[in-house]
Amino acid sequence: xxxxxxxxxxxxxxxxxxxxxxxxxxxxxxxxxxxxxxxxxxxxxxxxxxxxxxxxxxxxxxxxxxxxxxxxxxxxxxxxxxxxxxxxxxxxxxxxxxxxxxxxxxxxxxxxxxxxxxxxxxxxxxxxxxxxxxxxxxxxxxxxxxxxxxxxxxxxxxxxxxxxxxxxxxxxxxxxxxxxxxxxxxxxxxxxxxxxxxxxxxxxxxxxxxxxxxxxxxxxxxxxxxxxxxxxxxxxxxxxxxxxxxxxxxxxxxxxxxxxx
Amino acid sequence: xxxxxxxxxxxxxxxxxxxxxxxxxxxxxxxxxxxxxxxxxxxxxxxxxxxxxxxxxxxxxxxxxxxxxxxxxxxxxxxxxxxxxxxxxxxxxxxxxxxxxxxxxxxxxxxxxxxxxxxxxxxxxxxxxxxxxxxxxxxxxxxxxxxxxxxxxxxxxxxxxxxxxxxxxxxxxxxxxxxxxxxxxxxxxxxxxxxxxxxxxxxxxxxxxxxxxxxxxxxxxxxxxxxxxxxxxxxxxxxxxxxxxxxxxxxxxxxxxxxxxxxxxxxxxxxxxxxxxxxxxxxxxxxxxxxxxxxxxxxxxxxxxxxxxxxxxxxxxxxxxxxxxxxxxxxx
Numbered sequence: 001x002x003x004x005x006x007x008x009x010x011x012x013x014x015x016x017x018x019x020x021x022x023x024x025x026x027x028x029x030x031x032x033x034x035x036x037x038x039x040x041x042x043x044x045x046x047x048x049x050x051x052x053x054x055x056x057x058x059x060x061x062x063x064x065x066x067x068x069x070x071x072x073x074x075x076x077x078x079x080x081x082x083x084x085x086x087x088x089x090x091x092x093x094x095x096x097x098x099x100x101x102x103x104x105x106x107x108x109x110x111x112x113x114x115x116x117x118x119x120x121x122x123x124x125x126x127x128x129x130x131x132x133x134x135x136x137x138x139x140x141x142x143x144x145x146x147x148x149x150x151x152x153x154x155x156x157x158x159x160x161x162x163x164x165x166x167x168x169x170x171x172x173x174x175x176x177x178x179x180x181x182x183x184x185x186x187x188x189x190x191x192x193x194x195x196x197x198x199x200x201x202x203x204x205x206x207x208x209x210x211x212x213x214x215x216x217x218x219x220x221x222x223x224x225x226x227x228x229x230x231x232x233x234x235x236x237x238x239x240x241x242x243x244x245x246x247x248x249x250x251x252x253x254x255x256x257x258x259x260x261x
Numbered sequence: 262x263x264x265x266x267x268x269x270x271x272x273x274x275x276x277x278x279x280x281x282x283x284x285x286x287x288x289x290x291x292x293x294x295x296x297x298x299x300x301x302x303x304x305x306x307x308x309x310x311x312x313x314x315x316x317x318x319x320x321x322x323x324x325x326x327x328x329x330x331x332x333x334x335x336x337x338x339x340x341x342x343x344x345x346x347x348x349x350x351x352x353x354x355x356x357x358x359x360x361x362x363x364x365x366x367x368x369x370x371x372x373x374x375x376x377x378x379x380x381x382x383x384x385x386x387x388x389x390x391x392x393x394x395x396x397x398x399x400x401x402x403x404x405x406x407x408x409x410x411x412x413x414x415x416x417x418x419x420x421x422x423x424x425x426x427x428x429x430x431x432x433x434x435x436x437x438x439x440x441x442x443x444x445x446x447x448x449x450x451x452x453x454x455x456x457x458x459x460x461x462x463x464x465x466x467x468x469x470x471x472x473x474x475x476x477x478x479x480x481x482x483x484x485x486x487x488x489x490x491x492x493x494x495x496x497x498x499x500x501x502x503x504x505x506x507x508x509x510x511x512x513x514x515x516x517x518x519x520x521x522x523x524x525x526x527x528x529x530x531x532x533x534x535x536x537x538x539x540x541x542x543x544x545x546x547x548x549x550x551x552x553x554x555x556x557x558x559x560x561x562x563x564x565x566x567x568x569x570x571x572x573x574x575x576x577x578x579x580x581x582x583x584x585x586x587x588x589x590x591x592x593x
Contacts, residue, residue: 011403094382098374123403125523126382131338131370140454141338143367156458161363164463170455181517222379222416226397228409231542231549233567241561241574244583251555251571252587260532260553261591 001054001150003045003114005078006101006133007038009062009069010123034069037118039076039185041178044148045116046077046186052150055079057108061089061101067201074196075188086205091218094124098132100216103209105137114155115175119144127177134175142168145176264417267324267354268294271345272305272317273364275335279313282360284430286423287320289387290358291433293396296389299355300324306344308334318437320430326352328444335460336364339451342371347446349376354418356396358387361422369422379413380420383523385427385546395419401523401546426471426529427550470521474531475501476551478521479509480544482537482558482577486514491581492536498588504528504548506538522547534584536577540565557581 011030034042045056058073060066061084070081084104092100105112115137117130127143134141144160154172158165160179188196206216214220238254240247255261268290273280287301294301303322305313310327317325326348332340345368349357357372359365361383373380385408386399396419398411413419470476477496479489489503496503504526505519521528523546533551537558538544545568548554556569557577566572573580 094370094380095373095377098370120524122524124382125402126370127366128370128373128380128382131367132374135342135371135374141367141371142455144363159363161460164461166457166461167459168455169458174455222373222377223381223411223413226410226412228407231401231408231545231567234554234570237566237569237572239561239566239572239574244575244579245587247573247575248580248583248587251573251584252591254571255532255553258553261588 001048001052001113002110003048003054003056003116004105004108004112005038005042005045005056005058005073005116006129007042007058007060007069007073007118008035008121009033009060009066010035010121032065032068034072035118035121035123037120037122037178037180039118040180040182041116041118042073042076042078043183043185044145044176044178045114047183048114048148048150054113055110057082059084059101059104061085061097061104064203070201071196071199072188074199075193076185077189077192081199081201083201083203084205084209085203088206088213088217091221092216093221093223094126094128094132095222096216096220098129098136099220100209100211101129101133102136103211104204105133107204107209111173113172114148115139115173117175117177119177119179130175130177137175139173139175140170141175142170143177145178146182148176264353264355266297266299267302267352268297268299268356269302269304269326269354269358269418270322271357271359271365271368272303272313272325273360273362274305274307274313277307277309277312279316280360280362280364280425281430282362282365282423282425284316284320284432285425285428286358286360287317287322288431289423289428291321293356293387293389294321296391297355297394302326302354304328304345304348306330306333306341314441318439319432319435321433321437322439324440324442326442326444328446330446330448332448335457336367337455337457338367338371339454340448341368342375343448343451344446346372346375348444349378349418357418357420359420359422361424365422369420373420376418377416378418378420379416380422381411381413382422384421384423385549387421387423396421401542424527426527429529470502470504470519470526470528473502473528475499475534476504476521476528476530476532476548477501477534477536478504478506478538478548479515479536480506480538481508482539483509483514484537484578488578489515491578494585495534495581495588498585498592499532501530501532504533506541506544535565535569536581538565539563540568
């Protein structure tokens with residue numbers, strides 16, 4: 001079975017802060033990590049491979065340094081890695097990103113049985129690229145997958161919903177986005193870590209993927225960022241300090257005044 | 262390209278029951294309609310839509326695109342994306358809004374790709390720029406550390422998903438009327454590539470964060486799983502629910518059902534009490550629309566105080582039990 005796992009390198013968003021003077025992100029010194037939900041997608045692939053054999057290819061689209069995330073994925077047990085990277089792809093929104101990743105999937109030598117994504121990336125939080133790629137690539141899509149078993153013609157997938165879960169039978173090839181509750185990524189092995197360091201990671205750019213140039217990067221993206229700003233700060237706040245009993249007494253008085261108690 | 266001056270709300274339903282977020286989207290859609298002069302419409306794919314029409318009108322839809330087919334009883338991505346996209350192709354609306362539910366977050370990106378349309382996820386604010394005649398879609402990014410306003414200047418429709426509890430629902434009246442447009446869409450050519458074999462509704466213990474009037478949440482400052490008892494105590498005294506930050510859920514102190522924030526639940530209670538939560542905006546993104554926010558934290562510089570109406574600086578382990586005690590005294 002051939003499984004492709006699409007991963008994204010993201011800044012560790014818990015460590016990103018905003019400069020309230022300039023409204024810019026302070027990204028210096030913020031570590032880059034594999035998007036945490038993509039780790040769950042990778043582990044799902046590894047477990048399927050443990051059981052049924054096959055090959056796992058990890059793909060990432062991003063700047064040259066995203067190669068680091070691919071090496072990490074290899075150290076956890078993926079077999080091959082491909083980096084999609086080109087200046088021309090820069091500034092892509094989820095539409096243009098989905099289009100570009102699909103071109104890479106179409107270029108793979110072996111037919112794909114399953115494409116896995118994390119449920120969303122923690123930097124953009126859009127959850128749009130998985131379903132986008134599925135449609136461009138022409139395969140059925142199940143979002144928020146918690147488990148996946150191989151069946152005769154495809155997969156049986158448990159999908160987390162807003163109020164419980166659904167079970168789907170989906171034919172292969174299929175695409176899934178995977179939730180955190182699915183699993184936890186195994187530790188990398190020392191041997192694989194060494195191999196990952198030396199692994200050859202091909203870089204596919206516009207020359208290799210031959211995209212329709214109107215559909216990539218900034219120009220292929222329907223959405224544009226109009227304005228970026230710091231989250232609003234409340235102006236009429238009251239700060240209390242002192243003895244707990246006094247603070248709480250004053251707070252309760254004010255809450256009753258506002259009729260919320 | 263000139264699009265039809267309509268704002269569509271995807272009327273998400275399963276088994277004839279409309280999702281709550283639909284009414285929130287219609288309520289917000291009315292404001293956009295008033296500002297833009299566009300017509301607010303509901304798009305209702307279902308197995309039988311009539312019983313749902315009155316409620317859609319009551320919340321402000323002036324027109325309903327009613328699509329009926331037995332295959333639309335419950336959600337299936339291939340059928341629903343075919344229906345919604347065919348309608349968009351035919352009618353060419355300016356704006357389409359979807360709930361950011363499991364369903365909306367599968368449907369909207371599929372439709373966006375089909376039509377080369379712009380899609381902005383998880384908007385927390387929508388506005389209409391009357392000068393440029395475009396939708397302004399504001400959303401948190403980078404875990405909520407920053408807000409971005411997204412526009413879609415050249416492609417139509419302009420589409421957004423919005424989480425439940427971000428906008429308030431408000432009925433116009435109980436006997437609104439409007440137009441129903443019956444649309445036939447042929448699904449016989451859509452191959453059945455996936456089939457739902459089971460659907461289970463779970464009563465997720467007693468955490469009903471979305472419906473609670475009072476929520477008391479604990480963060481890293483709570484210190485240990487045992488100490489969540491203090492938080493539960495105050496929640497109990499207030500008759501509310503217990504929330505938690507991502508840090509405490511990741512640490513395994515409390516189940517993820519309690520998690521409030523960008524990757525957890527979005528809540529909108531009357532009062533939100535944040536205890537020992539520093540206020541990574543990942544968390545703020547899930548609770549900022551609470552009517553009143555109380556922050557209890559020993560660090561006076563914690564970002565949680567930026568969004569608080571009342572800030573109590575001090576040790577939560579002393580303040581919260583005192584709060585519980587005084588509430589209990591008040592209630593007895």
